[in-house]
Amino acid sequence: xxxxxxxxxxxxxxxxxxxxxxxxxxxxxxxxxxxxxxxxxxxxxxxxxxxxxxxxxxxxxxxxxxxxxxxxxxxxxxxxxxxxxxxxxxxxxxxxxxxxxxxxxxxxxxxxxxxxxxxxxxxxxxxxxxxxxxxxxxxxxxxxxxxxxxxxxxxxxxxxxxxxxxxxxxxxxxxxxxxxxxxxxxxxxxxxxxxxxxxxxxx
Numbered sequence: 001x002x003x004x005x006x007x008x009x010x011x012x013x014x015x016x017x018x019x020x021x022x023x024x025x026x027x028x029x030x031x032x033x034x035x036x037x038x039x040x041x042x043x044x045x046x047x048x049x050x051x052x053x054x055x056x057x058x059x060x061x062x063x064x065x066x067x068x069x070x071x072x073x074x075x076x077x078x079x080x081x082x083x084x085x086x087x088x089x090x091x092x093x094x095x096x097x098x099x100x101x102x103x104x105x106x107x108x109x110x111x112x113x114x115x116x117x118x119x120x121x122x123x124x125x126x127x128x129x130x131x132x133x134x135x136x137x138x139x140x141x142x143x144x145x146x147x148x149x150x151x152x153x154x155x156x157x158x159x160x161x162x163x164x165x166x167x168x169x170x171x172x173x174x175x176x177x178x179x180x181x182x183x184x185x186x187x188x189x190x191x192x193x194x195x196x197x198x199x200x201x202x203x
Contacts, residue, residue: 031195036160037065039196040121044069047156047200049119053110055103055144056123056160060086067096070119074110076103104143117153123160141172142180149185149199159197 040062044052050071054062057077063086067073076099077083083100090096099106122144148155159177167173172180174197178190181199189202 030163033061035194036196037062039194040066040119040158041069043156043158043198044119047117047119049117049156051114051116051118052121053114053118054121054123057082057086057098058123060089062121063090063096067093071095073097074099074113076101076106076110078102102140104140107144107147111147111151114151114153114155118155120148120155120157121160122157141177145177145181145199146184149181149188154201156201157197157199159199160195162192162195162197165197 040052043049044066052066052070052073054073054075057063057075059082060075063073063075067090073093073096075086075096077086078101080100083098087098087100090098099110122141145157148157162174165172165174165177167176174192177197181188181190187202189200191198191200
């Protein structure tokens with residue numbers, strides 16, 4: 001099923017019952033994709049951001065949901081087959097660009113394209129809390145944050161699946177990431193709500 005062209009549409013339709021089931025269960029830690037889409041839209045609008053940068057394209061669900069809400073969408077996928085699939089899927093959307101590769105290597109290329117603050121949607125699952133856990137994967141998160149937060153523009157960062165930052169198996173905890181960001185970049189504030197870490201400018 002996952003290899004078929006209709007899998008993306010199938011997953012999109014599944015977001016609706018998933019959302020209502022989440023409501024019925026009392027809004028547990030794992031947030032449904034529809035809520036994540038709402039948060040991304042809200043932060044883009046709140047901060048007047050015209051560009052969305054995503055890591056972990058997967059089947060392009062967030063790109064589909066956001067491509068009509070941002071003037072430019074850049075998405076990075078490390079799995080070549082998924083990146084190729086997404087590139088073909090969004091070939092007619094000229095404001096959408098899919099990058100293939102390790103985000104630590106691709107992110108500088110993406111940052112060089114930016115001429116204004118952007119919204120970054122980063123996938124914590126991309127950093128190793130699912131599957132093989134290695135120091136290299138942990139360092140991907142700190143490397144990305146360092147590059148984004150050191151960039152000349154005051155970008156806003158949303159980190160999905162914050163519950164995956166467990167502090168175990170060489171994976172940083174939420175507290176570790178918060179302490180790192182707020183000490184290294186004191187003009188930034190870090191909070192977590194609905195399993196999404198939000199890194200914004202300190203008020």
